[in-house]
Every structure is written in C-alpha cells, then in structure tokens.
Amino acid sequence: MKFKIGQKASIEKSFSINEVRDFAGITGDHNPIHLDEEFAKRTVFGKPIVHGILCSGLISCVIGEQLPGNGSIYLGQELKFVAPAFHGERLIAEVEILEVIIEKRHIILKTVIRKSDGTIVIEGKARVKVQTL
C-alpha cells in the first residue's frame, strides 16, 4: 500500500500584501481587516491579517501536489482558525495521514498550518479520495 498512517508532507509560504490584495480581488472579499491598516489597528488583531481561506489554500496545495498528490479528489475539509497570520509571516502547512479507509479509497488527513515559532494558525482534518491505495 502506497499510503500509510503517519505519513507526512509539508510546504512553506508567506503571503505578501499584494497577494492578499489579489485574493481579495478574485473572491470579492474586501473585508478591511485584511488590507486596511487603520481599521485593523482598532481590532483585536492590531494589524491586517491574511484571509483564513487564503491560508487554507496551502493545505489544498500540499494535498494536491504531494500527499496524496495529483489525481486525488478533495472531499472535505474542517478548519479551525486558531490564530491570525499577518502579511509576510512564514507559514508551514503540514498534512499527516490519520486513517486509510480501504473500501472507499478515502484518506483522512490531519491538516495544520503553523508559524515558524510553532504557533498554530489553522488546524483541522481533510478527507480525500484517491485513485489507487
């Protein structure tokens, strides 16, 4: 079997203010918490934060490119937004196989995004269908 419980993969990336702006443009999500310094100062975060869903794109990236990789079908994702990610902060997205459901060809992955100091930004689980186990 190609996929084993405990198998991991990860990528690292930061989001620049321009990338956050581009994402706001694509989705139409212009919530000022993501781009307006003055607005963000008056919130609990103190400065603009990267959209949680944009950060989550790193999880789908590891899943699609590495584990299980190309050809896998993304069936579901649970996300808990635990801490904010600020513009330019280095993020590590890691997935780890928790369960392999042989009869359905489904894989359950633990999915975590951390900062370089270990702070968890997002945690959750994904369900993916693969072509072959």
Next chain:
Amino acid sequence: MKFKIGQKASIEKSFSINEVRDFAGITGDHNPIHLDEEFAKRTVFGKPIVHGILCSGLISCVIGEQLPGNGSIYLGQELKFVAPAFHGERLIAEVEILEVIIEKRHIILKTVIRKSDGTIVIEGKARVKVQTL
C-alpha cells in the same frame, strides 16, 4: 438582538480561467486538474475545475461583508466538496444563521454554494464571533 435564526445573505460570482490561474499562482497550488484541459479530460470531471478552497472564499466573503459583516471574527469552517464547479459557472454562496450562542457571542451559520440550476457544490457550517449581538 441584531442577529436572528433564519437570517440569510448571499452573493453570486463565477471564476474565470484567469482568476483560477491567479489563485494557483498565489497559493502555489498548480494541481493540473484546475488548469490543464488534457489532464482534466482523463479525470472523472472531464474538464478543469475551480479549486474548492477558492470557491469557499465566497463564503468567507459573504460572512465578512454581509452576515455578520465587518468586524466579525471567523473561527471555523466545515466544508464538504459535493460537486465540482467549472470555469465560468455562476455560483451562489448563501449563509443562514442556524444558532446564536449569546454568552460567547458566537454565531453558527449554514454555508452553501450552489450553481444556478440548484446543484450543491459545497455545503457546511461556519462559526463566527461578533462584537455585538
């Protein structure tokens, strides 16, 4: 109380091939299922599909801009990717208040993305914290 069970908000949007390409560039998610016509033809989908997480950006957009709107803090999101969305397909993202947890100032929303023919693309729930109820 400003927020009531059953209250709804929605937006409509389609994602062009250029927007899908831009999202792939921002996140690094270059899975060929999203942009490569030839690759996509050989999959169960038959043609390139929009990233599930990019579609989900429409949910975060309705939450951040309309219900509960600016100043709300996105705490969690469950997503089931039920059907693929293709480039250029009109999508309607709708959120509906399921529960108001007064002591925590949390709101639980049902979150659905549909095509114009009613096909569900993504379904799930979101948890959001608001400044005032």
